[in-house]
Amino acid sequence: MLLRFFFCIPPLSLRERGVNPERNLVHIPVLPTEVLHWLASQPGQTIVDATAGAGGHAALLWQRIQPGGTLIALDQDPSMLAIAKQQLADPRVIWVHRNFEDLPSVLDDLKIPTVDAILADLGFASDQMSDPQRGFSFQTDGPLDMRLDPTRGEPVSALIRRLTEKDLADIFWQYGQERFSRRVARVIVETRKKTSIATTGQLAELVCRCVPRSKGHSIHPATRVFQALRIAINDELGALERFLQAVPDCLNPGGKVAVISFHSLEDRMVKQAFRKMPTLIKELTRKPVQAGDEETRNNSRARSAKLRVAELVVRSP
Numbered sequence: 001m002l003l004r005f006f007f008c009i010p011p012l013s014l015r016e017r018g019v020n021p022e023r024n025l026v027h028i029p030v031l032p033t034e035v036l037h038w039l040a041s042q043p044g045q046t047i048v049d050a051t052a053g054a055g056g057h058a059a060l061l062w063q064r065i066q067p068g069g070t071l072i073a074l075d076q077d078p079s080m081l082a083i084a085k086q087q088l089a090d091p092r093v094i095w096v097h098r099n100f101e102d103l104p105s106v107l108d109d110l111k112i113p114t115v116d117a118i119l120a121d122l123g124f125a126s127d128q129m130s131d132p133q134r135g136f137s138f139q140t141d142g143p144l145d146m147r148l149d150p151t152r153g154e155p156v157s158a159l160i161r162r163l164t165e166k167d168l169a170d171i172f173w174q175y176g177q178e179r180f181s182r183r184v185a186r187v188i189v190e191t192r193k194k195t196s197i198a199t200t201g202q203l204a205e206l207v208c209r210c211v212p213r214s215k216g217h218s219i220h221p222a223t224r225v226f227q228a229l230r231i232a233i234n235d236e237l238g239a240l241e242r243f244l245q246a247v248p249d250c251l252n253p254g255g256k257v258a259v260i261s262f263h264s265l266e267d268r269m270v271k272q273a274f275r276k277m278p279t280l281i282k283e284l285t286r287k288p289v290q291a292g293d294e295e296t297r298n299n300s301r302a303r304s305a306k307l308r309v310a311e312l313v314v315r316s317p
C-alpha cells in the first residue's frame, strides 16, 4: 500500500492481481505489488514460484520476465497445479508436482543449475480450504484429511488414531498455541476408544466441548487445533527448514528469495535463515513487509501475511 502511495501506482485490478474474474477462483494472491517490487524481476530471467497455488503470483511474475524468461512453478498439490495451469495457460511455463524441499533435485532434473529468483507463499490456498473433500475446514463437514499432497502420506484421521495423548497435546500446543491442548488430547483419546474420528465435523464438535469460545467470538474454538494438525500432517516446518537450507545453492549471485509466511513460527525460521549466513545471504527487508489497510479490507487472509526478502551475495563454496 505504502509503496503504491509513494510511487503513485494506481491499485492493481483483480485481473492485474492475477485473479481471473470469470473463473470461480477464490484465492487472491497476497502482497502482489510488494512481491513484484522486491523481486524486481526482469525480462529474460529464470525464476521459481515454489508454491504456485492458484497461479496468481506466477501470472504476475511471468509478465515481468517476458520476453525470453523461464518460469518453473511448483506445487505439492496436483489440483492446485490444474487451477494454476488454467490461470496461466502458456505452454512455456514448466509445471512441477513436487514439494519445494526438493527444489535442488527439481533444478537438477531440468538441467537449470541456478535461478534469478525464488518465491514461496506458504501454507494453503483458499481453493483448498473451501473444498470440503480436502478436510481443511471446520465450517463444512468432510473427511478429516488435510494433506496438501493427497497422493502421499496419511490423512489426519489416521494421525489422531495412532498418536499418544502426549504427542497430540504437544502438536496442539507447539503448532497452534492452544491453551487447552491437554484437555483436547484427552477427549480425543477417550472418544477414539468408542468411535473413530473420521470427519471434520466430528473433530470440530469435540474441540468445541473442550475449548471455551474466546471473548468477542473472534475466532472459532477449533481454529488452533485444525491449524496445528495441518502443520503436523504436512510437516510444514520441516519442509520449510530444508527449503531454506537449499535456497543459497539454487540462486545466482544477486538472485533473490522472497518468502511470505502466515505463522509466527514460520516467520521466525525465515528471519533466522536469512540472518545466520550474512556473508552469503543479505537480508533486504529488515522488518517483514505487511499488507496495507486497503489490501486487508479486500482480503482478510492478507492480515497475517509477512514477506521477507533476501539476496545471494556470494556463491556458497
Ligand SMILES: C[S@@+](CC[C@H](N)C(=O)[O-])C[C@H]1O[C@@H](n2cnc3c(N)ncnc32)[C@H](O)[C@@H]1O
Pocket (backbone or CB within 6 Å): 018, 027, 028, 029, 030, 050, 051, 052, 053, 054, 055, 056, 057, 058, 074, 075, 076, 077, 080, 098, 099, 100, 101, 121, 122, 123, 124, 125, 148, 239, 240
Ligand atoms: C498460499 S498458496 C499459494 C498461492 C499462490 N501464491 C497464488 O498466488 O495463487 C500455497 C500453495 O503452496 C502449496 N504448498 C504448500 N507447501 C508446499 C510445499 N512444501 N511444497 C510445494 N507446494 C507447497 C499449497 O499446496 C498451496 O497451493
